[in-house]
Amino acid sequence: MTFQILWLQSGGCGGCTMSLLCAESPGLLSTLRGAGISFLWHPSLSEQSGDDVQALLDSVLAGKVALDALCVEGALLRGPEGTGRFHIMGGTGRPMLTWVQALARVARHVVAVGSCAAYGGITAASPNILDACGLHYDGRYPGGALGAEFRDHTGLPVINIAGCPTHPDWVTGTLALLARGQLGATDLDPLGRPRFYADTLVHHGCTRNEFYEYKASARHPSDLGCLMENMGCIGTQAHGDCNTRLWNGGGSCTRGGYACINCTAPEFEEPGHPFETTPKIAGIPVGLPTDMPKAWYVALSSLARAATPERLARNATEDHIVVPPSSRPLRR
Amino acid sequence: MTFQILWLQSGGCGGCTMSLLCAESPGLLSTLRGAGISFLWHPSLSEQSGDDVQALLDSVLAGKVALDALCVEGALLRGPEGTGRFHIMGGTGRPMLTWVQALARVARHVVAVGSCAAYGGITAASPNILDACGLHYDGRYPGGALGAEFRDHTGLPVINIAGCPTHPDWVTGTLALLARGQLGATDLDPLGRPRFYADTLVHHGCTRNEFYEYKASARHPSDLGCLMENMGCIGTQAHGDCNTRLWNGGGSCTRGGYACINCTAPEFEEPGHPFETTPKIAGIPVGLPTDMPKAWYVALSSLARAATPERLARNATEDHIVVPPSSRPLRR
């Protein structure tokens, strides 16, 4: 018996699916097959349209077809006025909101794919005229479309594969663990994210780390330096293994030359300042690395700045290495 | 016309070829085809054996077959007593040493694949009864089998794709650049290594970077902490993009839990201390990061150590994360 998944899309951009299709080592279809997973229906991968889909949904609701996991991509739209009419599932006349609420009740597990489905995400950005929210959260607050009390049949909360987009491995990994019964409550972090990727910070494995160590910072896009001080990077606080796992064969936001905007976090869409600019108070970035007392930051960073080798000072604001590291053989 | 390569192996372990066969995105054969490269002969990939090979070598020496690049894997063995008899090329009665010397004269470019061929490498480890050396270097010193004065027909020195083993991309990248005429003298570092990978330090992109920042160090294999203080890691000085490019679909030495032993450097085989142990003087590691003033190291590390968040202090000596980073949503 395979682990059967129904995948629905609502208030999102479809990017989480687009990202999922990039799964490699092995490819998506092999990965799923290897993990014993099948789709009851997926909007991009399934043959059935229209009536066939409606029939399937009915069978699921009727308990005739086992639903091992309901995956939702995109925020749930509660507006206008709580009607959910901002998204009527095509052909059904019924708001996606209530479809999801109904299906979640019969599903063995409920998975929010992407920050939209998890917390509302971009779709819930202010002024949020859509009254959009996540499955189990409304921004940072538990609640959302299913209500804070929601637990699946095994006692798990909604599993929030947050990220905008999600990394294909986050999705396949979560589904495989679920399929093998290896994802328990302790494997989720306090925001419902699988710890296998959320216990890592984006800063871990960032290739700009040496620049960070000396606070040798980029000033413009394409500069090599650390993006924290000026360019809005919050990789030191962002949960995600983007710089460990890497994307599309070796990329990541910071490798691509732009800030980590903390897309795995609730309310990342509302940083309170322009995304690609670091807000500072008295020259000190407002958002400090996780667990770091400001005093230490000041002490350490001023010290580091004082010691910055010319190599890092110069390369930080160049788009290619102009001062290579010395290549003396090491002294023995 | 393709760019024709002759690949010979001498005093090495064949690991550079084994690594090369792991090339991905795209695979080795596509990569070479795409770059217009063909092998006149490669010990693992070619059909011809025995006489056919000898005939080919003769044609190359006679100038009847164009040799665009001579790739040598493995150190050159000069012993015993300068005779080169420690390696006679099978079937030819002639030392590989003199084969290589003769072929290097007719080759458009000469490429040392791996630290053995570049500098002598492991094969030249003391007591070096083989009198092994690299093509163009004897350890850190220019010279080697071809002599310090050697230049190819285009004026380039031997191109040293140092590494033990070499990363497949280092080899395919170098060959592709050569094939397209895009590798000039300024693209090599002072030790003849292609700068595209040698201008990066192994420390760049190491996933243990946050541990490093706080000097939260591993004490045993499998610990998560930084490997510099106790475990012999010299990633802060080692030239190589191992933690940027990654190996075998996402690995690296430090990701694998063991030290970077600086395998791209001449004489890495003689660190003067056990490889996986950090030599210290007065508690300070002897080999400090490139360009790092010792004063700063002392100051920073003692301060950083004092500021180490519990999360890092504890995780450093665990084999999995026991204290996750806090997941409060960020303050705005």
Add this chain to the structure above:
Amino acid sequence: MSDTPPVRRIAGPFNRIEGDLEILLDIAGDHVQEARVNATLFRGVERMLEGRAPMDALVIAPRICGICSVSQSRAAAAALAGLSQVQAPANGRIAANIILATENLADLITHFYLFFMPDFARPDYAHHRWHGAALRRFAAGRGQAVAAALRTRAELLHVMGILAGHWPHTLAIQPGGVSRGIDAEACQRLSGILASVRADLENNLFGVALETVVELADCATLHTWRQHGSASDFGLFLDIAETLELSTLGRAYDCFLTCGSWPGGRDPHNTTPLWPAGIVADGAVLPFAPQDIVEDHAFAHLRDHERVHPPAEGTTVPHLRDGTAYTWCKAPRLAGRPFETGAIARQLVRGQPLIRALVARGGGTVFSRVMARLIEMAALPLLMEQWVRQLEPGAPWYAPHGTLANGQSVGFTEAARGTLGHWLRVENGHIAGYQIIAPTTWNFSPRDAAGVPGPLERALEGAPVRPGEHTPLSVQHIVRSFDPCMACTVH
């Protein structure tokens, strides 16, 4: 056509399109008489942008749609650049072209293999001699070609890992160029990736060199080529198209629109698009005049439906108007007429001979739309190979844009599905207005105040309906032939 009174049927949900869609069909016996397209989801991205720092558009806009994310970035960056003096350096322009072309090509592959062709593996076609092959190659989620296409697509998108951080949703595209410079070795890796993508396309999709495909000049050449062509998915498609007469299916107004693609084209110092802008109407190619574009909310659940607006003055205020409105989608019109956009428009205006010939013969149909995409699948890798060779590691990739001025600006780009425009208004350093018209907004527009149906609505008229069909296959083919993206349509 018969005279039975039409039956109204609501078809949906559609899948293997991006987003959600339903269509109201008035079916008269064996064919569709009228169709009304309903974009069922409202997203309000334009409203989120208001009040933010202009540069935040680079974060928000791409998230309109995960499949044409870079196109949105590109349009936003162009609109922002319009508020400064910045000139992106050649590397920046070329890299942006490569990034966009990568997305477009990935979209084309996704559409052909994942969205469009699987319909022919349906049991409904089991009696056709090509069905076995179609099933083996194209069956949704299972066909060999589907798995292979995913592999090719993933490999292709490594270009994004190298140049753009990741995909979808990169911030690499900036008004002043790109945020990442690469070295010569990375250029070689790009070439390697493109070589392997080309090999896949040549081996699996076309069975011949891409150059051969690009040079297909007319129906005769195509015919000859088919006689001698080796087994390939393209060949299989041609067989299917022939039996199912796809070249007679889904003709709309034969009015086409493109804003032009690949500024800088082959020559890095030339910013005119390599594939020119233009419109085709009444069989003639004419200049593209953006000032003639208006939006009409007559049948959309939006306020301000009383009169049409140029996009720069447009609004997006949801307002349920049951009974009249039947979609969240606005109706864009150019010179008062509905236009179709996409690969077919680009290739027509550019003058690709085969597409011109096909359209001359049968108009814009399921067949000619897909053929235009196939031509682009062959053309794009060739362009990208050149662009990679034109990159100059060491030269700059980015130029700072300084502070952005207040004012109005518009950014156009050709997304995979056609012409995309972002109309930006900045006041007091904040976004005061942001209006977007996406390709599928054109293609899947509802009727306008004059009651003129949108292109898809028109194309569906007369579509054959076989007995017992609820979501007629002909309708599905026609819908998917536009490669619709509903996320874009209503943003």
Add this chain to the structure above:
Amino acid sequence: MSDTPPVRRIAGPFNRIEGDLEILLDIAGDHVQEARVNATLFRGVERMLEGRAPMDALVIAPRICGICSVSQSRAAAAALAGLSQVQAPANGRIAANIILATENLADLITHFYLFFMPDFARPDYAHHRWHGAALRRFAAGRGQAVAAALRTRAELLHVMGILAGHWPHTLAIQPGGVSRGIDAEACQRLSGILASVRADLENNLFGVALETVVELADCATLHTWRQHGSASDFGLFLDIAETLELSTLGRAYDCFLTCGSWPGGRDPHNTTPLWPAGIVADGAVLPFAPQDIVEDHAFAHLRDHERVHPPAEGTTVPHLRDGTAYTWCKAPRLAGRPFETGAIARQLVRGQPLIRALVARGGGTVFSRVMARLIEMAALPLLMEQWVRQLEPGAPWYAPHGTLANGQSVGFTEAARGTLGHWLRVENGHIAGYQIIAPTTWNFSPRDAAGVPGPLERALEGAPVRPGEHTPLSVQHIVRSFDPCMACTVH
């Protein structure tokens, strides 16, 4: 056989083996009368180890050979562990098994597709009906199967990226376990990789499920399976083997040796090897007695050739002795006899029924050696899948070994090519002696003081030589049937 006086011919260089090799053939008319194997390269790794810190063996030893690097690490770690009380935790043992099995499987794939089969695509065989297929699939550097095998191998070696940092030359293998613990998601990724490797092997190599291959019980089953088997590389090999009578080619002494593999096997708390240790001599399976091993330098360019030594007392001092010595390779002997080692030995001792049947029928030949490897190619993924499931994220992966004692120790492991032993002596905290006997040292050993040829030398006697052949194909098949690694042979 004719009575012409033998002609001496020096064949070399051999390729598609690891390292460099030449063979002195005495050819009498149409067959090889005598052969002398010359390992032409001396490397002296044992000497480098002397004087170093014992743990440095983990860095130096793997660099003996890039294709069985992990085997060397494993033997070194075992020898080091022998000088301490350490017991690796279950995760450590299983992970080490997975890492080693990954290498072994990669080696088996490399050997079959890159080293062994390409010979059948040579023009010399153009007249055979299978030649077209062989050419298409196996042509060196070009065959479809070669490219596919490289893809599978690269994907398989992602296991190393996850568990071992990289390959070749990892330091992950430690006396006390492994240096990297992984979480449950990484275990899933391992499973995914193995699933895809399995799919490749099933689709391309075997044409059937691995389970079916593993269960091939005797020649009859094999025959039946061939009748019904779908097209596969395995089937093609069987056809080739039949026409060329590979099952009569290259028989040596039928003496086989294995030290046993997969300590811990299925049960993590049990350290006896899953595939047992043992020797086969005179048709009987007997215990493996390492104390009966000696090395003989009679025909090697080494000092201390006057008498044989147990490895623990061995030396490696190069000393050219032209006229007598003809190789750098020592001659290991067990109980005074030459032994052959490798997959065939493992499968015989383990009692794999098909291999037992084949050897019972025709002895160790080109065919039975390759068949044993094919069986292992099917068996290893199955074992690895199980092991991955046995990993327990959260439980320890490593136990510290404390200080290593002075003294002697030996570490054995089965490398892809057979039994590998490291004999270690530590004095004053430094390595005082390190002697290695690698699989190919056994297989390609020269004559011993008694003039008894090594296994390959024996296997070559009688090999057919066709007119005009300089490096006879039969010789090449026989040589490659041992999957030789010259880097290991003389280290």
